[in-house]
Amino acid sequence: MRLVFAGTPEFAATALRALLAAGHPVVGVLTQPDRPAGRGMKLQASAVKQVAQAAGVPVAQPQGLRLDGRHAGDAAAAQAQLLAWAPDLMVVAAYGLILPRWVLQLPTQGCLNIHASLLPRWRGAAPIHRAIEAGDAQTGITLMQMDEGLDTGAMLARAVEPIRADDSTASLHERLARLGAELTVASLPRLAQLAPQAQPGEGVCYAHKIEKAEAAIDWTQPAALIERRLRAFDPFPGAQARRGDETIKVWRGRIGSGQGRPGELLALHADGPEFACGAGSLVLTELQRAGGRRAPAAALLPALALRIDELWT
Structure with missing residues (x-):
C-alpha cells in the first residue's frame, strides 16, 4: 500500500521509523509547521519531519486543513499534494490537527489512527497523562478507523500495557510509542483480515488537554x-x-x-x-x-x- 503518514511529536516519529524500517512505502508526510523552541526560540522541525527528511520522504506542513477556514490556502495546497501522492491509506499518530471529511475520504482505504489508550476509555488529547492521574492499572494502544468524531471510530486492533507504580508520563509514553509502532507494523499486512469493531457505549471518558x-x-x-x-x-x-x-x-x-x-x-x-x-x-x-x-x-x-x-x- 502507498502510505501517507500524519504526525508530529516523538510518539509519532517512533511509528514512522518503524514503518520505514519495515519497508512500507511512505510516499509523503503531513506534520505541524516548525515551531519556536529552546532558549533561543529558534524554529525547530517536528520529530516526524526530522525522520521524514532523513529518509528522503516529502513533507507537507499546512497551517490548517479546512478548505473553508482561515488557512484555506494551505488546505487547498495540502489537498493538491495529497491527491498527487495518491495514498491507499493514511496512518495518523498525534498529528495535532483535526482531519476534515475530505482528508478522511481521500485515501482509498481511509485513515488509521494510533491512539494511546484502550478505547473508549480516554478519548482525546492527553490519554497517557489522564490514565496515570486516574490511577488506572493498565492502558495500551488502539488502532482505529478514523471518522469525523473525536476518537470514536471502529477499533481494528488493541494491545495492553500495564501502568507501573512508578510510571511517569515520560516513561509510559516511551513504552506506548514502541507498542504503537509494533502493533501498526504487525497489523498493516493483514489489514484486510481485521474485523472493525464498534466502540462500546459504556466506559467512555475524555482525556482533556493538560493545562x-x-x-x-x-x-x-x-x-x-x-x-x-x-x-x-x-x-x-x-x-x-x-x-x-x-x-x-x-x-x-x-x-x-x-x-x-x-x-x-x-x-x-x-x-x-x-x-x-x-x-x-x-x-x-x-x-x-x-x-x-x-x-x-x-x-x-x-x-x-x-x-x-x-x-x-
Missing part, C-alpha cells in the same frame, strides 16, 4: 491523588508549590503516614520533607528550585532551611 494551570498543587486533595499527578505531569507541565514568595517545582513524592493541615510541613526525612494533604501526607523526594535543576530533595534541604509547621500553598 499549565493544573501544575499548582492543591494540598486539600488526597495524598494518593497528588502523588499520581506528580507523575502524570512529568515532564509537562510539572507540579509546583509556593513557599512564601518562592515557587518550587515538585517532581516526585511518596505516600507518608502523617496528618495535619493541608500544606503543613510535618517532618523532615532522609529523603525529603513530609507535608500534610487533605487525606494522608506526602513526602517530597525530588524538587527543583528556580534557576536550578531537578535534584533529590535531600540535597536541597540544607539550603531551604525548612521549619516544622510552616505552610506551603
